[in-house]
Structures are given as structure tokens and as C-alpha cells.
Amino acid sequence: MTMLKQINGGVLLCCGKAKCPMVNLQEDNQLTITDDDGNTVKLDRDQAKLLNQAIELSLIHISEPTRRS
Secondary structure, X not given: OOEEEEEOOEEEEEOOOOOOOEEEEOOOOEEEEEOOOOOEEEEEHXXXXXXXXXXXXXXXXXXXOOOOO
């Protein structure tokens, strides 16, 4: 079960196991996602808003059978 936990001004995406990423909104309206190894991805707010749509498109792409001609 995935839960959101507010910690130190950010939001922890917790699944009850290790490797929970931390999401922070920076002063410059950039969102940062940091993993347990300290790797960081920076997105502006408009890019972050597209994440749900990108995930849905990825899931559709994965579930479609490969077409070969």
C-alpha cells in the first residue's frame, strides 16, 4: 500500500519498503524527486502536472501487443 508522508517540507512516496522517493517543491517552482541514492530529477510545475497522463500512456503502450508487419 502506497502512502504519502509529509516530512521536512517534502512528501515521501512510501510503499512500506525501502527505496521511497522524496518529492519537494522548490522556491523557483521546480519539483525535485530524490531517490534513496541521492539521485535527483527536476521538473517544472507544468511538466509535473503531465506525469499522470504520461503514466497512463505508458501503461497503455505496455499492455498493447507488439505489432509486426
